[in-house]
Amino acid sequence: MGVEEGSLLKPFLRGGLWLLLGCVGCLPSMEELGVLDSDGDGLTDSEEAELGTDPMREDTDSDGFSDAEEVAENTDPNNAHDMPYAGGWAIDACREDVESTGYEVGDIAENFALVDQFGDTVELHDFCNRVVLLKGAADT
Numbered sequence: 001m002g003v004e005e006g007s008l009l010k011p012f013l014r015g016g017l018w019l020l021l022g023c024v025g026c027l028p029s030m031e032e033l034g035v036l037d038s039d040g041d042g043l044t045d046s047e048e049a050e051l052g053t054d055p056m057r058e059d060t061d062s063d064g065f066s067d068a069e070e071v072a073e074n075t076d077p078n079n080a081h082d083m084p085y086a087g088g089w090a091i092d093a094c095r096e097d098v099e100s101t102g103y104e105v106g107d108i109a110e111n112f113a114l115v116d117q118f119g120d121t122v123e124l125h126d127f128c129n130r131v132v133l134l135k136g137a138a139d140t
């Protein structure tokens, strides 16, 4: 008396299907997993909550750069006056941490902003860990 192979598996397969169907409702949602990106800007809603950006707007400060682009370029996605620099100079992420130490050669000067030859506004402290030669002129 032989047992059909299929007849032994059928109850397990049916049970497995019910088990699978039963678990679909208990799986964590994208939001619960912290991977939901409601506005599609490349930052998850939970990352946006930490940054204080709007999870429903790709460009929270409306400066023309997505929140994720600003994070990648170390600019403030909540400040429309701070945006990725396109002027061609390499700038660093430590610009917020630089403090003036004096006015001798080798000291760190006070931060200030100028418009470069590309038409972009740059601040001295954007160029961390680099020697900057300033050349200026004054109208008389």
Ligand SMILES: [Ca+2]
Pocket (backbone or CB within 6 Å): 037, 038, 039, 040, 041, 042, 043, 044, 045, 048, 055
């Ligand atoms: Ca987002």
Ligand SMILES: [Ca+2]
Pocket (backbone or CB within 6 Å): 039, 041, 043, 048, 053, 054, 055, 056, 057, 058, 059, 060, 067
């Ligand atoms: Ca956003």
Ligand SMILES: [Ca+2]
Pocket (backbone or CB within 6 Å): 061, 063, 070, 075, 076, 077, 078, 079, 080, 081, 082, 083
């Ligand atoms: Ca900005």
